[in-house]
Amino acid sequence: MCDFSVRLVAWMDRELPDNEAADVERHLRDCSECQGRVDAYEEVGRAFVGYWDAAMEVKTHRRLSPWLPLLSGAAVAAAVLFIVFQPGSVKQIPAPPLVAVASPAIVLETEPRPDKRVHRRHWIAPMKTPDANWALPEPAIQIAIPLEAMFPPGAVPEGITFIAEVSMAADGSVQGLRLQR
Amino acid sequence: MSGDSLPLPLPLARFAADSCEATTLYRELRKPLLRYLLCLGLSADEAQDVVQDAFVSLHQHLAAGGPQENIRSWLFRVAHNGARNRQHSYDRRFGKALHPDFDSIADEATPEQAVLEKEKFRRLGKAILLLTESERGCLLLRAGGLRYREIAEVLGIPTSTVSETVDRTVKKLAEKCNV
Numbered sequence: 001m002c003d004f005s006v007r008l009v010a011w012m013d014r015e016l017p018d019n020e021a022a023d024v025e026r027h028l029r030d031c032s033e034c035q036g037r038v039d040a041y042e043e044v045g046r047a048f049v050g051y052w053d054a055a056m057e058v059k060t061h062r063r064l065s066p067w068l069p070l071l072s073g074a075a076v077a078a079a080v081l082f083i084v085f086q087p088g089s090v091k092q093i094p095a096p097p098l099v100a101v102a103s104p105a106i107v108l109e110t111e112p113r114p115d116k117r118v119h120r121r122h123w124i125a126p127m128k129t130p131d132a133n134w135a136l137p138e139p140a141i142q143i144a145i146p147l148e149a150m151f152p153p154g155a156v157p158e159g160i161t162f163i164a165e166v167s168m169a170a171d172g173s174v175q176g177l178r179l180q181r
Numbered sequence: 182m183s184g185d186s187l188p189l190p191l192p193l194a195r196f197a198a199d200s201c202e203a204t205t206l207y208r209e210l211r212k213p214l215l216r217y218l219l220c221l222g223l224s225a226d227e228a229q230d231v232v233q234d235a236f237v238s239l240h241q242h243l244a245a246g247g248p249q250e251n252i253r254s255w256l257f258r259v260a261h262n263g264a265r266n267r268q269h270s271y272d273r274r275f276g277k278a279l280h281p282d283f284d285s286i287a288d289e290a291t292p293e294q295a296v297l298e299k300e301k302f303r304r305l306g307k308a309i310l311l312l313t314e315s316e317r318g319c320l321l322l323r324a325g326g327l328r329y330r331e332i333a334e335v336l337g338i339p340t341s342t343v344s345e346t347v348d349r350t351v352k353k354l355a356e357k358c359n360v
Contacts, residue, residue, distance in 0.1 A: 037348075040355045044354045044355055044358075045351075046324075047305055047358065048305075048321065048324050049216065049321075049325075051302055056216060
């Protein structure tokens with residue numbers, strides 16, 4: 001064995017001072033035995049570490065592998081649920097047309113609410129704008145009012161009578177008044 | 182030895198107070214420790230536990246003002262003792278640990294590469310089975326970056342014995358595996 005073998009170990013451990021380390025490095029260039037030893041250390045050490053790293057990976061993989069199918073399935077299910085129920089991607093269900101809501105069947109099933117306006121329209125037609133051809137569809141109430149109560153004495157010749165057509169608002173106030181001979 | 186297995190200076194001055202130093206040390210030594218414990222026959226879970234316990238012990242050691250010299254060998258020694266305490270059926274576990282099934286590795290390689298890789302591991306595994314416990318421990322600690330005298334401290338044997346053991350182991354594996 002080469003005399004440098006002991007110093008070679010110290011050199012590999014980086015425990016030699018610089019000047020002695022330089023001696024060993026010079027020796028390595030000339031001594032194939034020591035160089036082969038260093039190479040064998042490196043190659044065997046690398047293979048040995050690689051073996052145990054692979055064993056470590058196998059053990060970790062084996063420890064996880066029984067759970068992998070279950071975890072994978074759960075991940076896929078979670079992804080599907082997320083995609084389906086993601087707020088931004090929800091497919092809007094078209095709302096039914098309003099016609100369907102107001103279908104006759106539904107209307108018939110509900111109690112008709114009394115609509116005062118419709119009822120009053122039937123009773124007294126609404127008066128929106130003054131109209132020259134305005135006329136009540138039918139006289140609802142006829143009230144006889146003496147002329148003396150409406151005009152000053154002597155203002156209306158005798159023998160003349162008037163018919164007053166009065167339209168009433170919903171609150172009972174007078175909406176219109178027309179006198180006819 | 183491989184370049185990354187050579188001993189590196191450890192930043193330990195403020196380990197107990199500085200979490201960054203602790204993180205650096207943990208990252209540097211965690212994998213070599215796990216590898217060594219796996220070599221001793223622990224399962225992956227047990228090895229993780231032992232490594233964690235070792236670093237907790239290190240924190241307590243330094244927080245109590247313990248010496249900061251040779252922390253690397255100190256950690257390996259603590260882990261080594263922790264592994265021994267956990268090994269109630271050491272021989273059975275050791276035999277099992279040396280026969281990992283490499284069929285599931287190298288999935289990313291081509292089929293030819295995978296076959297060669299597995300064949301190399303099987304050949305190396307057979308050669309490792311022929312080593313003694315001391316030879317395996319010495320070589321793995323050496324590959325983990327420990328100096329010979331540090332390996333001697335971990336295993337409690339003379340440094341000269343470590344040197345002879347490592348030399349012998351390297352020769353055996355080089356002959357058997359043509360590496």
